[in-house]
Amino acid sequence: MVLRLNNLWSLTIIAGLLPLLWLFIDIAFDNLGSNAIQALHIRLGDWSLRFLWLTLAITPVQTITKWRGMTDYRQLLGLYAFFYATLHLLAYLLLDHGLRWGIIGTDIIESSYIWFGILAYTIVFLLALSSPKWAKKRMGKTWKKLHRYIYVAAIAGILHYYWQLKGNLAEPLFYLILIFLLLGFRVAVWFKNRKFNKMMIPTSKRLVVVPINPIVIPETIAEPQEIIIKSLRKRAP
Numbered sequence: 001m002v003l004r005l006n007n008l009w010s011l012t013i014i015a016g017l018l019p020l021l022w023l024f025i026d027i028a029f030d031n032l033g034s035n036a037i038q039a040l041h042i043r044l045g046d047w048s049l050r051f052l053w054l055t056l057a058i059t060p061v062q063t064i065t066k067w068r069g070m071t072d073y074r075q076l077l078g079l080y081a082f083f084y085a086t087l088h089l090l091a092y093l094l095l096d097h098g099l100r101w102g103i104i105g106t107d108i109i110e111s112s113y114i115w116f117g118i119l120a121y122t123i124v125f126l127l128a129l130s131s132p133k134w135a136k137k138r139m140g141k142t143w144k145k146l147h148r149y150i151y152v153a154a155i156a157g158i159l160h161y162y163w164q165l166k167g168n169l170a171e172p173l174f175y176l177i178l179i180f181l182l183l184g185f186r187v188a189v190w191f192k193n194r195k196f197n198k199m200m201i202p203t204s205k206r207l208v209v210v211p212i213n214p215i216v217i218p219e220t221i222a223e224p225q226e227i228i229i230k231s232l233r234k235r236a237p
């Protein structure tokens with residue numbers, strides 16, 4: 001596959017790999033401090049969480065800009081969240097604990113913050129597994145329902161972060177506010193659409209509303225809602 005640098009898609013792919021490259025450079029130049037394994041583990045966890053909220057930010061940006069092509073970017077960023085979470089988990093299993101399952105088991109039982117990490121990872125794993133287009137087609141409505149769990153993953157990731165912190169809570173708090181703002185946006189759009197649907201469809205009988213005049217003059221392209229309202233007004237006695 002040839003990457004074209006003037007292409008936003010290729011640039012996003014490269015940008016997603018930069019944190020890893022930066023990490024490799026820090027390892028090569030011994031810049032990770034006295035506890036390099038912990039620093040590496042923490043950096044990977046941080047990037048997974050950052051990609052998670054970036055993924056969540058795509059839908060509001062898409063709603064505001066009406067740029068339909070953003071769905072692919074949401075999938076790509078979500079896969080990066082999964083990628084960094086997997087490296088974070090591997091660092092925990094291999095570097096932190098050298099795959100000593102007894103110690104890992106005890107650590108997981110004793111550290112409740114890891115439970116939230118496992119919950120977040122399980123969701124992100126399932127979302128990544130079901131992300132290809134063919135899986136979306138096959139799963140139908142279940143796909144959308146499953147992918148809404150990304151909010152649960154993000155909140156679990158933040159709780160996992162918050163729980164193990166000993167000092168400054170500013171960063172997890174910032175992420176939490178961000179996630180609630182993004183979630184609030186989705187809920188507001190959902191309410192708006194519901195209200196509009198109620199206005200348009202009488203409860204006694206369902207109507208299929210088709211615009212009477214399908215010709216739209218380019219300079220005055222109206223929102224679909226406006227077209228429907230105008231058509232209904234024309235029909236009214």
Ligand code: HEM
Nearest residue numbers: 038042045046048049085089092117118120121124157161
């Ligand atoms: C989507 C899943 C996950 C995300 C988003 C995530 C994110 C994070 C973040 C942001 C931190 C704190 C970094 C900091 O202090 O700046 C962290 C720490 C940690 N995570 Fe995760 N994590 C995930 C899954 C897991 C899993 C599955 C495990 C282990 C089974 C795990 C084990 C740990 C441990 C042990 C720490 C503490 C690191 C230390 O202070 O030494 N995480 N994680």
